[in-house]
Amino acid sequence: MARFANILETVGNTPVVKINRLAPAGVNLYVKVEAFNPLGSVKDRLALGVIEAAERAGELKPGQTVIEATSGNTGIGLAMVCAAKGYPLVVTMAEQFSVERRKLMRFLGAQVVLTPAAGRAVGMVVKAVELAKAHGWFLTRQFENEANPDIHSRTTAREIVVDFKGERLDYWVTGYGTGGTLRGVARVLAQEMPDTRIVVCEPQDAPLLGSGLAQARHADGTPAAPHPAFKPHPMQGWTPDFIPKITADAVASGVIERVLSIPGAEAMHYSQELARKEGIFVGITAGATFAGALRVCAGAAKGANVLCMLPDTGERYLSTPLFADVPADMTEAELAISRSTPSGQFPA
Numbered sequence: 001m002a003r004f005a006n007i008l009e010t011v012g013n014t015p016v017v018k019i020n021r022l023a024p025a026g027v028n029l030y031v032k033v034e035a036f037n038p039l040g041s042v043k044d045r046l047a048l049g050v051i052e053a054a055e056r057a058g059e060l061k062p063g064q065t066v067i068e069a070t071s072g073n074t075g076i077g078l079a080m081v082c083a084a085k086g087y088p089l090v091v092t093m094a095e096q097f098s099v100e101r102r103k104l105m106r107f108l109g110a111q112v113v114l115t116p117a118a119g120r121a122v123g124m125v126v127k128a129v130e131l132a133k134a135h136g137w138f139l140t141r142q143f144e145n146e147a148n149p150d151i152h153s154r155t156t157a158r159e160i161v162v163d164f165k166g167e168r169l170d171y172w173v174t175g176y177g178t179g180g181t182l183r184g185v186a187r188v189l190a191q192e193m194p195d196t197r198i199v200v201c202e203p204q205d206a207p208l209l210g211s212g213l214a215q216a217r218h219a220d221g222t223p224a225a226p227h228p229a230f231k232p233h234p235m236q237g238w239t240p241d242f243i244p245k246i247t248a249d250a251v252a253s254g255v256i257e258r259v260l261s262i263p264g265a266e267a268m269h270y271s272q273e274l275a276r277k278e279g280i281f282v283g284i285t286a287g288a289t290f291a292g293a294l295r296v297c298a299g300a301a302k303g304a305n306v307l308c309m310l311p312d313t314g315e316r317y318l319s320t321p322l323f324a325d326v327p328a329d330m331t332e333a334e335l336a337i338s339r340s341t342p343s344g345q346f347p348a
Contacts, residue, residue: 008084011037011044012155016163016307021277022270022294026302029293031274031310032160035282039080039104040073041312042156043237046180047077049151050140051085065090065137069128071121071237072101073312074142074178079108090137092127094120097236099319121240122226129222142178143244144221152184160185160307161192170304173199173293175238175285176209179247181309186255197257201292203233204261208243209251221245234264234321237312238285260295262288268322270294271314283317286310 004010014036023029034042054060065088068078075091082089089110093102096117105112113131115124125143132139142148160169172189176182182200189196202209211229218224223242230241250256264284271287274280286309293308300306317323330338338344 006084007038008048011048022273024297027297027300028305029297030307033310035313039076042181043073044077045151045155046074046142046148047081050145050147051081053147060138067128067132067137068140068142069124071097073237075105079105079110083109092124094124122223122242148178148180149184149246152181153188157185157188168305169193169196169307171197171199171296171306173289173296174309175201175289176247177238179244179250183246183250186250190255198255199258199296200256201260201262201289202239203235204263205231205233206239207261209259210261215243235267235285235288260292262291266291271322281314282310283312283314284322
């Protein structure tokens with residue numbers, strides 16, 4: 001146990017947990033549970049990294065408003081960091097993302113400006129850029145800001161290296177989202193654990209990397225248009241409708257061994273399986289990455305060590321299809337249990 005000067009000191013140092021009931025025989029499957037960050041996702045690292053880098057560079061002034069386009073987790077992380085440091089925060093978010101994400105950001109003191117669903121992620125990015133220019137706000141630019149992968153090189157990657165010190169790490173499996181985790185960790189593994197094979201997962205309905213098609217972008221790295229291979233998918237925050245510059249840089253570095261495409265139904269299935277068979281409560285994106293890790297395990301040598309990133313908590317998805325079949329009222333089986341003893345009965 002330790003005492004911390006503020007909540008921001010608790011970001012990182014998330015646990016690596018062995019999978020027991022869902023892991024195939026003969027392979028050691030581990031997950032890094034980023035829901036242990038204070039606001040429940042890997043994006044807490046990004047938020048802290050970009051704000052503190054801007055402070056060091058003098059780009060963010062005391063009391064200046066911060067703005068970012070987000071599907072939710074980055075905005076929630078930024079809301080925590082800005083609350084702790086005293087910065088006002090405005091986020092732009094496409095209206096299709098889960099309602100609980102909006103409420104969490106507003107509860108933390110942020111203002112949430114919704115953009116039409118038809119504009120998807122590109123639309124919310126355009127709106128954030130406009131607002132930053134119009135009001136003189138600091139735009140964190142999570143999709144292009146090198147402070148994003150840098151904090152993963154300093155924290156996430158170092159934690160993985162320490163956790164597997166003296167052992168092989170045969171595979172590291174991740175999604176990409178902004179590309180920060182992918183690029184920041186992959187470059188450290190390539191240098192310090194070069195035998196680790198890096199596998200990236202993306203939605204089957206939006207195979208942006210798998211398509212081989214380039215992303216149109218402006219000179220500053222922001223997307224010029226949606227990627228032609230994008231279609232809507234349920235993995236919120238896992239793949240926007242463009243390839244972020246940081247992700248493209250990771251691909252160009254040649255560190256990725258392969259890219260797996262994961263169906264939405266499989267992602268939701270394994271999110272539920274992790275909860276029900278391992279007691280690990282995570283979201284759809286985590287279920288998708290875990291599905292990819294199981295594919296890797298199926299082809300791995302006996303005794304291989306596989307590490308899978310689980311980016312966020314399942315509580316971000318209460319209003320999404322992930323919980324559509326979870327009733328609020330008692331099921332017939334639960335009613336039968338209740339009726340098996342006389343007390344606590346409800347009127348018919």
